[in-house]
Amino acid sequence: DVQMTQSPSTLSASVGDRVTITCRASQSVSSWLAWYQQKPGTAPKVLIYKASNLESGVPSRFSGSGFETEFTLTISNLQPGDFATYYCQQYNLFPLTFGGGTRVEIK
């Protein structure tokens, strides 16, 4: 199975900050990686697919990059609604696997 490791597990930031979350795969997943945002009590929402493609309707302050085993999600100009938990997910191979999550909290 492909293990997905996210870092950090928690990140403290302020409105207006630029934050970066890293996701590492235990083997190459090419560009088959998605990022999700989840707020408490709600289902996840896809932000980025195929490593760097912005899902329709997602603000452009979210961006993704990376290839094979190392990926990043960057949020520029952090907004109040961005405080949430973020997950990466590889879809190169079954079983599909998620990272452990990164909680972005208010500093």
Place this chain on the structure above:
Amino acid sequence: QLQLEESGGGVVQPGRALRVSCTGSIFRTYGMHWVRQAPGKGLEWVAVISYDAKQKYYADSVKGRFSISRDNSKNTVYLQMNNLRPDDTAVYYCAKDRGADHYFDFWGRGILVTVSS
């Protein structure tokens, strides 16, 4: 507008069975997945069924105990969960994929399954 709604959750004793359902609109041409989230934990993919039900894959943690199926005439996908264990306690989400790309572009609201004596 696409909607997905899970049903059938609840409290069940260890070793017993439960079937959860997901009903939606316009998912006949898409693969459908179940993803779960234990209380306070991260996301865990559980199973997928292709649009034509010819392909099914499972997480190792549920293989041999859970079975996914679908009835496109009813716009419904099912997850039959047998021999339930306390560590199966979670919110179960159904989610639609993007066809050839198995990421999830639409999710249901989730339903809680609690395995406890």
